[in-house]
Amino acid sequence: MQANLLQWIWTRLFLCLLLAAGGAIAHTAETRSSIVVGCGPFPSLQAAAVAEEQADWLDADQADDNACTQCFAAAELQRYLRRMTGRVEDFSLVSDAQLPQSGDVILVGQPAGAAARNLSQSLGVDATQMESLGPEGYRIKSRLVGGQRIVVVAGRQRVGTLYGAYDLLYRLGCRWFAPGELSEDIPPLESIPDLDLTSQPSFLTRGFLAWGNRGNVDFLLWMARNRLDCWTLEQQPQTLMRKLGLRMVFGRHDAEDELLGPQKCYPYAQALIDGPYRHADILRFWALDAGKWCECEACRAQGTPTDRYMLLVHRFCQELDEARAAGRLHRPLTVTFLVYADVVDPPKRPLPAGFPPTYCAATFFPICHCYVHHIDDPTCAVNARYWGQLAGWTGDPQRTYRGAMAIGEYYNVSRYKCLPICFMHAMAGDIPAYYRTG
Secondary structure (H helix, E strand, O other), X not given: OHHHHHHHXXXXXXXXXXXXXXXXXXXXXXXOEEEEEOOOOOOOXXXXXXXXXXXXXXXXXXXXHHHHHHHHHHXXXXXXXXXXXXXXXXOEEEEOOOOOOOOEEEEEOOOOOHHHHHHHHHOOOOHHHHOOOOOOOEEEEEEEEOOEEEEEEEEOOHHHHHHHHHHHHHHOOOEEOOOOHHHEEOOOOOOOOOEEEEEOOOOOOOEOOOOOOOOXXXXXXXXXXXXXXXXXXXOOOHHHHHHOOOEEEEOOXXXXXXXXXXXXXXXXXXXXXXXXXXXXXXXXXXXXXXXXXXXOHXXXXXXXXXXXXXXXXXXXXXXXXXXXXXXXXOOOOEEEEEEOHHHOOOOOOOOOOOOOOOOEEEXXXXXXXXXXXOOOOOOOXXXXXXXXXXXXXXXXXXXXOOOEEEEOXXXXXHHHOOOOOOOHHHXXXXXXXXXXXO
């Protein structure tokens, strides 16, 4: 009798397993999804997603760059959607040249194939609509069309598409709290809901002041998944940073020696064109760290330290413009200069004509910022002084500087870097306050 009972239990368990497996197979077949993207010049979508070493990131042809980043975005969607749904065989990567005839479809990027392009346009997402977005802006739209779920994730440019993919996952509940899989929070998912959003970053650059090859692949992926976009030029591999849309930054308080030193090549000759800084996207043309300024009569006649610094930055930009006009410098290059310490006060004299150019920005560093209070708290004497100085650069109707402004904060460097302090409350107040200044 005991043997018969055991046989009955095993038979029932086996039937239950069969029914469960059959239900799972039926569910997968009914909800088969495809992620549609173009592979450009690469032989396959899978090859394109990992082709950062083959892509030429500095030439004028963007086809390989676009395909590499957009196919990687599609692969990231596939990876996380499979984990969230448990459907490990679903979400196949499909070329935009062969649009699937059935099942749910996720369109990634601006498709080249006519059928995929028409499907994207049917949801009201097309290239014309994207023109107003910057290089990192994107559209996400999700709708049920005739029982078929259609999702469009498209940026104006390749990095916008990657950010759109991560934003979709974020809105589905994914979180990347720190580098590495152990710090991910990936929730279960039944289905993608209706969505309709347009987004672009409020700040053009978002990243860290860093130097040295101190990161790793997990860290760089964590940055991209949280839509951070600038990191040090000294990091390797640089090709991965290109694929992830990370802008490479070089220069600290050594700019005068590195670029203007009497024994060095002048900036555009070898340093920026085919020398160690040829991959730089952002150049920090920073003066010495609270350096001493000449007190001779001729130098004092040029004005305050800030006035003199503006003349130096202007002259440097003139050399870059001349190199570009002569065909020696081709790529976009952002130049930043300091609003800090000895040059924190706004200039008092009119700036040279044409300064600053559109690619040049000041960076405000409140090095003694009090983190007990928000930066705009008028009751804090330390922060009130900084806030007044920043207003002189950004809000004074009589100000002479009318260019872009960036913020450099000390959440991860300087005197606080070794302390167990979490700045999320300070950041939650300060960053919107900085944004309101323009």
